[in-house]
Amino acid sequence: MHPRALVMAAALLITLPTAAAGLRDLAQAAGIHFGTAVNVEALNTDAAYAHLLAREFNLVTPENAMKFTVVHPERERYDFTQADALVAFAEAHAMQVNGHVLVWHQQLPDWLMQGQFSQDELKAILREHIQTLVTRYRGRVASWDVAAEAVGEDGQPRDTFWSRGIGPDYLALAFRWAHEADPQAHLRYNDYGGEGAGAKADGIYRIVADLRWQGVPIHGVGLQMHVSPDDAPPSKDLRANLQRLAALGLATHISEMDVMLPVPASRANLNKQAVIYRDTLKVCLAQPQCRSFSTWGTTDRYSWIPEYFPGKGAALLFGEDGQPKPVYESVRRVLRAARASKR
Numbered sequence: 001m002h003p004r005a006l007v008m009a010a011a012l013l014i015t016l017p018t019a020a021a022g023l024r025d026l027a028q029a030a031g032i033h034f035g036t037a038v039n040v041e042a043l044n045t046d047a048a049y050a051h052l053l054a055r056e057f058n059l060v061t062p063e064n065a066m067k068f069t070v071v072h073p074e075r076e077r078y079d080f081t082q083a084d085a086l087v088a089f090a091e092a093h094a095m096q097v098n099g100h101v102l103v104w105h106q107q108l109p110d111w112l113m114q115g116q117f118s119q120d121e122l123k124a125i126l127r128e129h130i131q132t133l134v135t136r137y138r139g140r141v142a143s144w145d146v147a148a149e150a151v152g153e154d155g156q157p158r159d160t161f162w163s164r165g166i167g168p169d170y171l172a173l174a175f176r177w178a179h180e181a182d183p184q185a186h187l188r189y190n191d192y193g194g195e196g197a198g199a200k201a202d203g204i205y206r207i208v209a210d211l212r213w214q215g216v217p218i219h220g221v222g223l224q225m226h227v228s229p230d231d232a233p234p235s236k237d238l239r240a241n242l243q244r245l246a247a248l249g250l251a252t253h254i255s256e257m258d259v260m261l262p263v264p265a266s267r268a269n270l271n272k273q274a275v276i277y278r279d280t281l282k283v284c285l286a287q288p289q290c291r292s293f294s295t296w297g298t299t300d301r302y303s304w305i306p307e308y309f310p311g312k313g314a315a316l317l318f319g320e321d322g323q324p325k326p327v328y329e330s331v332r333r334v335l336r337a338a339r340a341s342k343r
């Protein structure tokens with residue numbers, strides 16, 4: 001064999017296994033978890049989707065399966081069918097599970113919203129709800145979004161069913177109850193629209209800082225990152241925000257990223273999208289406390305965006321057909337480079 005051919009064959013041997021590896025392997029080597037929200041109905045019916053999940057991700061968040069209305073549809077009845085299916089799938093594929101979400105103002109069942117409960121009754125209901133879920137999955141769900149979206153657009157605590165019914169300390173109580181039920185679980189606060197600079201980012205910072213100062217068991221903050229090319233935060237602002245949260249002793253997570261585009265998506269917009277994902281991931285990888293990077297869905301086929309933002313979509317790494325989009329390659333390149341530099 002010509003020596004040049006030998007060198008090329010050797011190079012192929014070295015690069016082939018890496019090229020075949022999913023993003024999860026590259027992410028693991030780079031020191032973070034790479035995650036996605038999972039649509040459990042699709043998981044149960046679409047084998048190609050399940051295969052993609054198992055290949056590319058090592059962290060899953062149930063998109064809806066653990067929400068109050070799904071898991072606790074009547075006061076005395078829980079339904080863990082979907083949640084159990086997700087956790088079993090994750091265990092079979094060596095994935096971590098992030099439970100989502102224990103205290104949120106959306107997707108609450110009628111029995112709860114219309115129940116006219118007293119403050120003490122609501123506290124008892126919330127405590128029982130949280131501890132039933134966290135206890136059931138103790139040791140199997142590694143982290144929980146204990147609370148989400150408790151800050152309004154103006155940066156002030158959001159006025160919600162829970163804040164009105166229990167009072168402002170409902171957040172602290174929720175974290176304490178979750179911690180009681182699973183002292184090993186990583187407990188997160190999760191919000192959108194406060195990734196960079198501004199009133200909302202400051203409001204999120206104040207709420208989690210206050211919880212820390214009270215000694216509440218909160219361990220991490222998820223910045224959701226539902227953005228578009230028009231409103232993605234500049235890298236320098238995201239960096240500064242991750243930095244100040246880390247300085248509170250908190251881990252950080254990019255928890256629900258998607259970048260919505262007008263559909264059908266133009267080549268130019270797909271390229272912009274690739275840059276936004278790339279830059280966000282780079283900032284996370286450069287911050288030692290940034291532990292995970294998750295997208296809010298896997299293929300554009302099951303994304304929440306088209307239903308909520310008509311005319312928009314194409315927000316994720318894989319197209320409707322399950323094939324990787326330009327953004328996939330750019331994410332892959334960043335992970336490979338990070339692995340090489342041994343975070």
Ligand code: 9MR
Pocket residue numbers: 063064106107148192224256304
């Ligand atoms: O993607 C979820 C969608 O299927 C639900 O209909 C919706 C209900 O409000 O919630 C979506 O997920 C949200 C998540 O739970 C919290 N952060 C924002 C997400 C997108 O709205």
